[in-house]
Amino acid sequence: MFDGCPECGGSYEVDAAASAVVCPNCGRRVSINREPLLIVSGASGTGKSTVLRELSGTREDVVFLDSDTLWREGFWDELDWYFRTWLRLCRDVAQSNRPPVLFGGGFGVPANLEPHSELEWFSSVHYLALVCDDDEQKRRLRARSSAEHPNQYDMSEDDITEQVEFNRWFKNEADRDAFTMIDTTERTVETTARRVNEWITTHTDSD
Known part of the structure; x- marks a missing residue:
C-alpha cells in the first residue's frame, strides 16, 4: 500500500x-493513521498461542495477528526480511484505524525491530512478555503435538534448551521500563488472557 x-x-x-x-x-x-503497535512476546511454551486463541474474536477495536502465519524454516537466513515484512503488514492494518496486536517471540527483542524505518509509522510501540518457570516450560514443550503447533512440533532437546534460555532472557535481561511481564506458570489460561486483554486496553486507550 x-x-x-x-x-x-x-x-x-x-x-x-x-x-x-x-x-x-x-x-x-x-x-x-499512526496507531500504537502492541507486541505480545515470550519464548515458545510460555502461552502466546493459547492466549491468542482465547482472545481471537473477542474485540473489534484491535486486529490480532500471529507471526507464525508467515514463518518458514528458510527465514532463519532472512530474519530482517521477516521482521520488516510483518512491520509493513502491521503498518497497513493500522490504516483501518485499529491498532495491530502482533503475537511473536522474536518481535519481543527490540533490536530486531529498531533498525527498520517502518516503526516510524506507529504512534508508539509497547511490549508484553509471557514468561514461566523453566520446568513448566519444558513440560509444555515436550507435550506439544503437530496438530496444535504445526510450525514448532517435535522439538529436540537442544531446541527446548534454546527456548528455555530465551525465556530466561525475558526474565533477566529485558528492559523493565519497556516491558510488561506476565508469569503464566500457575495462572489459568483465562486469567492470563484477561491480564493481556487489560494491557491491550490500557495501551490503546492511552494512545
Whole structure:
C-alpha cells in the first residue's frame, strides 16, 4: 500500500507531527493513521498461542495477528526480511484505524525491530512478555503435538534448551521500563488472557 510513491516510485518518509507521509522526490503527501503497535512476546511454551486463541474474536477495536502465519524454516537466513515484512503488514492494518496486536517471540527483542524505518509509522510501540518457570516450560514443550503447533512440533532437546534460555532472557535481561511481564506458570489460561486483554486496553486507550 505504501511501499512506493505511485507518482514517481520514490520511498515515502514519515512526517510524524502531521500524521502523514511525504515523497521527497515529488512532494506527494498522504495522510496516515499512526496507531500504537502492541507486541505480545515470550519464548515458545510460555502461552502466546493459547492466549491468542482465547482472545481471537473477542474485540473489534484491535486486529490480532500471529507471526507464525508467515514463518518458514528458510527465514532463519532472512530474519530482517521477516521482521520488516510483518512491520509493513502491521503498518497497513493500522490504516483501518485499529491498532495491530502482533503475537511473536522474536518481535519481543527490540533490536530486531529498531533498525527498520517502518516503526516510524506507529504512534508508539509497547511490549508484553509471557514468561514461566523453566520446568513448566519444558513440560509444555515436550507435550506439544503437530496438530496444535504445526510450525514448532517435535522439538529436540537442544531446541527446548534454546527456548528455555530465551525465556530466561525475558526474565533477566529485558528492559523493565519497556516491558510488561506476565508469569503464566500457575495462572489459568483465562486469567492470563484477561491480564493481556487489560494491557491491550490500557495501551490503546492511552494512545
